[in-house]
Amino acid sequence: MTKFKHMLLAAALAAPVAFTAGNATAQVSGIAVANPEQAVANSKAWTAARSQIQAQYKTQLDQANTRRTAIQAELQPLVTAYQTAARAPGASEASLRPQAQAIQTKQQAAQQELARLTEPAQRAESYAIEQISAKLSDAVQAAVRARNVTLLLRPEAALFAQPAADITPAITAELDKSVPSVGITPPANWQPGQGQGAAAAQPAQRSRPQGR
Incomplete structure (x- = not known):
């Protein structure tokens, strides 16, 4: 989940944290909590x-x-x-340095090798997450408007919150409506982060099933 949270950090920080209450019928009113990373992780688009x-x-x-x-x-x-x-008598930093450097060199080479093997899959993951994250802010706003939430906090920022105050599932439901599926094959010139805003929304819109 750590890697997933890193991928989502920019989108999560961009999500609004305070809103003016709307006129919709409220199930939650006032202050609520939500985990944006979990909302994306639970979405149908990401699962697929x-x-x-x-x-x-x-x-x-x-x-x-x-x-x-x-x-x-x-x-x-x-x-x-x-x-x-x-642990040997007389061991010093200087005497241990060659062994330490050998381990470090091998670790770095291993990390580079594993990165090459996993890069295509990680690139596809980043592309999929970016498409969903492009709709995260809108999903948050829709969820808080529907529940008359005036202040939205991350769970770790709240000392205590009733389970009913957690609107993460509501945000996921909004994501499922706005971006039911995403592509996993990025364009050849695509780079993570370049699709923020409207550019990131386009792939999700293209993958959306056609309505009537």
């Missing part, structure tokens, strides 16, 4: 996109998992040797 990505990039993801296990096995003897050397 994640399944598609896992299927489409299964070979690369399986290779990454296999290599990750192998790399851990390769690193463990080096780490054990370093720990043993560190």
